[in-house]
Amino acid sequence: MAIAQHSQPGGGHAVFALSEELATRGPSCSSGLRVDELEAGIRTFEQRPEILGRPPPSEPRAASGQPWRVAAPAAPASSSRFCPEVFVTGGQTGADSIPFTVYRRLGASVAGYLPQGFKRNDGRGREIAEEHGLQEGEGGYSWRDKANAAQSDACLAFLTTKPLTGRGTMQTVNSFVNGEYAFVVLAKPEAADHLAIAPAERGRRPVLVLWNISEERLDSFAEVLCGWLGQFRPRRLMFSGMVEDTWPGVERLGAELLLRACGSAVGTS
Numbered sequence: 001m002a003i004a005q006h007s008q009p010g011g012g013h014a015v016f017a018l019s020e021e022l023a024t025r026g027p028s029c030s031s032g033l034r035v036d037e038l039e040a041g042i043r044t045f046e047q048r049p050e051i052l053g054r055p056p057p058s059e060p061r062a063a064s065g066q067p068w069r070v071a072a073p074a075a076p077a078s079s080s081r082f083c084p085e086v087f088v089t090g091g092q093t094g095a096d097s098i099p100f101t102v103y104r105r106l107g108a109s110v111a112g113y114l115p116q117g118f119k120r121n122d123g124r125g126r127e128i129a130e131e132h133g134l135q136e137g138e139g140g141y142s143w144r145d146k147a148n149a150a151q152s153d154a155c156l157a158f159l160t161t162k163p164l165t166g167r168g169t170m171q172t173v174n175s176f177v178n179g180e181y182a183f184v185v186l187a188k189p190e191a192a193d194h195l196a197i198a199p200a201e202r203g204r205r206p207v208l209v210l211w212n213i214s215e216e217r218l219d220s221f222a223e224v225l226c227g228w229l230g231q232f233r234p235r236r237l238m239f240s241g242m243v244e245d246t247w248p249g250v251e252r253l254g255a256e257l258l259l260r261a262c263g264s265a266v267g268t269s
Contacts, residue, residue, distance in 0.1 A: 082229045083262035084237040088112045088152045090144045091134050093121045095158040095169075095241025098254030100132060106262050111151070111236070113137035115144045121243055141168060142181065145240070149175045154234035156225070157209045158241030158250060161188055165246055172240045173197070176205045193217060194224050206232045213253045222260035229261065 083106050087099035091114040103110050110132050118125030118136055128134065137144045145168060149155070155176045159166045167183055175181040177197050188211045189195055197207040208228045210221055229237075244251055 081226055081262065082233050084108060084153075084229070084234055086111050086236040088148050088236055088238040089134070090114060090141075090148055090240075091118075091120055091125060091128050091132075092243055093245070094243040094247065094250045095239055095254060097128075097244075097251045098239055098258065100128070100251075100255075102255045102258050106258065110134065112148045112238075113144050115140050121245065142171070145172045146175065146181050148238055149181075152176075152205070152234070152236045152238035154205050154232055154236075155207045155238045155240055157207055158213060158239075158247075158254065159186065159188070159209055159211050160242055160247050161212060162246065165242060169240045169242070172238075173207050173209065176207045179204060194221065196224070196228050206234070213247070213250060213257070215253065218253065218257055218260060221257055225257060225261040 085108055087103050087108055087110045089096045089099055089110055089112045091097070091112065099108070099110050111134070113135050114120065114125050114129055114137060116137050116139055118129055119141075120128060129136065137147060149172055155173060157169050157173050159169055166186070170186045171181050171183050173186060174184045177200065178184070179201075186195075186209065193211045195209045197209070199206055206228070208225065210217075210224075213221065239254075241254075242250060
């Protein structure tokens, strides 16, 4: 079995064509390789780089180098859509408040702790807690995050590419996938605006991260969320993400996202 190297037009690297003919007829036949042979060889080496003595592709990692298993669920048919029974929230403005206007329409309930003193950016923490049946925590924001994560089966996280944002959400994400409430930088994938992280170990829980939610992304996000919920079927789903001041509209957009992803699961549109 022999390997011939060919330059890829317009590219700065080489691709490899595999041909049994080279083993018997020598390198002079390389210019006669058919396109289908070249393509077959390329696919072989993309799928099995170890043939060339190269290591297989590495696992996706956080910016810190922490390996995670990445899930890529397909959206199920409408008849198999799934809606969690409980939305767990810390009661803050923004992403935490996403379920408040829609959970009853979806046949769900809400639960969770606010920080001690019912802290909330707009000062309405106690009012929000009384209206939706949330509880006062025994500590600050990190205590709240850990207590809410402990009672949840999965996490839906919202991040932005704005600098110096998302630290608390990234800590929460790490508690689900690695079992430790620690700051691990989570970088947005270059070619996507979402990341589904499957539990790497027994006892860990799945996370779906969505970046820069907007009107234009709602349909694609709804499809991703629908598929992810259908795959993992979490009974209790925690929300984590930026406050309203950081990303104006996140509460309204997130509520619409829930209706699009979960609505038909309970006969709502």
